[in-house]
Amino acid sequence: MPRKSATTAEAAEGETRRSSRLAAQPKNEDAAAAAKPAVKRQPSKKRTADTEEKVAKSDAPAAKKSRSAGKKAEKAEEEAESSDAAPEVAPIDLGDNLPSVTLKNEKGEDVDVSTLTAEKGLILFLVPKADTPGCTNQACGFRDIYPDFTSSGFEVYCLSADSPTAQSKWQSKKSLPYPLLSDPKRILISALGAGEGGKTKRSHFIFEKGGKLVDKRIPVKPADSPKLALDFVKSLGSS
Helix, strand or coil: CHHHHHHHHHHHHHHHHHHHHHHHCCCHHHHHHHHCCCCCCCCCHHHHHHHHHHHHHHHHHHHHHHHHHHHHHHHHHHHHHHHHHCCCCCCCCCCCECCCCEEEECCCCEEEHHHHHCCCEEEEEECCCCCCHHHHHHHHHHHHCHHHHHHCCEEEEEEECCCHHHHHHHHHHHCCCCCEEECCCCHHHHHCCCEECCEECCEEEEECCCCEEEEEECCCCCCHHHHHHHHHHHHHHHC
């Protein structure tokens, strides 16, 4: 009986030792996980694209504002250059002489207006815009009695802020027999007192031979302008 008890005790002790060894060893899964190297997660391509798009959108207003500021600066510079390029001409009133101002005619040629009164008197009529009803009425009125002016020793010129090209087309369309002068910056127009708010007042001015201003009508109706100018010219001949 004592022998059996010893064997049983030894067996129990061996089982206890084996259990301890097993408990001390790591599990297979834990060991595999520990042995596996860590993998660095790459950012998603879609997320990267979305992020870039958001950044681009956030920068868009600033870029647009910068372009707008650049255009405004260019426009301001052009206006400044245009203003600097325009010579100042003193106001012209009755008794004053026609100043030396160079303008383009309907052919694009330079004309010094002060030379127009060297040999004859000058009728200078102003229109707000070429080839419009009122201006055409006024221009055709001067056309129809043009020989009466030339026979009295006066030349007739039309003055407006239109381009030489626009004036040339109008001249051909209405068979206007006299030259047209282009004053886009309204240099002479303003000096005559007919430029206001970026517009031209319908009017006419009469300069005698030598360049002195002897008559002006501002404003004047389209149909009245030619007749009033001719009446004044005739009054000069009879006096």
